Amino acid sequence: MKIQLGSTLLFLALSITSMAQTKFKPEDTEFYSSKPPVVTLKNQVPSDAIVLFDGTNLDQWVSRNNPEQPADWTVESGVLTVKPKTGDIQTKQVFEDFQLHVEWKSPEVIKGQGQGRGNSGIFLQGLYEIQVLDNDDNPTYVNGQAGSLYKQRPPLVEVRAKEDKWHLYDIVYKAPRFNKDGMLISKGSVTVLHNGILIQNNTQIEGTTEYIGLPKMQAHGAGPVILQDHGDLVNFRNIWIRPL
Numbered sequence: 602m603k604i605q606l607g608s609t610l611l612f613l614a615l616s617i618t619s620m621a622q623t624k625f626k627p628e629d630t631e632f633y634s635s636k637p638p639v640v641t642l643k644n645q646v647p648s649d650a651i652v653l654f655d656g657t658n659l660d661q662w663v664s665r666n667n668p669e670q671p672a673d674w675t676v677e678s679g680v681l682t683v684k685p686k687t688g689d690i691q692t693k694q695v696f697e698d699f700q701l702h703v704e705w706k707s708p709e710v711i712k713g714q715g716q717g718r719g720n721s722g723i724f725l726q727g728l729y730e731i732q733v734l735d736n737d738d739n740p741t742y743v744n745g746q747a748g749s750l751y752k753q754r755p756p757l758v759e760v761r762a763k764e765d766k767w768h769l770y771d772i773v774y775k776a777p778r779f780n781k782d783g784m785l786i787s788k789g790s791v792t793v794l795h796n797g798i799l800i801q802n803n804t805q806i807e808g809t810t811e812y813i814g815l816p817k818m819q820a821h822g823a824g825p826v827i828l829q830d831h832g833d834l835v836n837f838r839n840i841w842i843r844p845l
């Protein structure tokens with residue numbers, strides 16, 4: 602036993618010495634195949650993005666209540682505005698992992714307080730809400746304020762609107778994965794930049810973002826992006842998505 606152990610240690614020592622004496626060239630660790638695709642920007646939109654709203658129409662959207670019906674929100678002067686009591690709208694296409702850009706603005710006339718003030722939401726795969734809410738000196742529960750993963754995780758910092766009153770969300774989302782039997786393999790996660798400031802850093806999603814009760818983890822595949830009708834005249838513009 603001692604002889605075998607000694608031989609093994611000697612072999613390992615010789616191997617390490619041999620590796621240390623090996624001389625590498627720079628090209629030994631360089632590869633040139635599988636080059637990444639070229640992506641350019643045009644009007645601040647990546648060339649490989651799917652434009653969901655460019656200010657002209659709602660061709661990429663349908664009613665959430667009845668996907669056979671077109672979206673019935675208001676489009677005027679390049680801006681999409683919630684039409685209260687018409688219901689949420691959702692993308693015609695469904696997605697898994699993606700990068701999403703959305704710009705939003707609180708109503709011109711602010712009414713109410715807390716969750717009743719400029720409320721809307723962006724639902725990832727139709728299940729996980731990133732909160733949209735007027736956050737100009739508007740106290741509410743912190744895991745329900747603007748930029749929160751609703752009722753799960755508050756933003757790292759509170760970001761106010763720019764001088765033109767518009768907010769920018771850049772969202773990088775990784776969908777949860779389930780096996781063929783519907784068992785969870787890995788939870789989803791989300792990273793959010795609010796006006797260029799990191800507010801959610803690879804945040805783990807515990808399940809659906811419920812208004813009442815705990816998150817629910819339900820097996821699902823690809824899903825739409827949903828914009829919420831919460832009864833307030835919230836505005837949106839420049840919406841695009843890059844499937845990853």
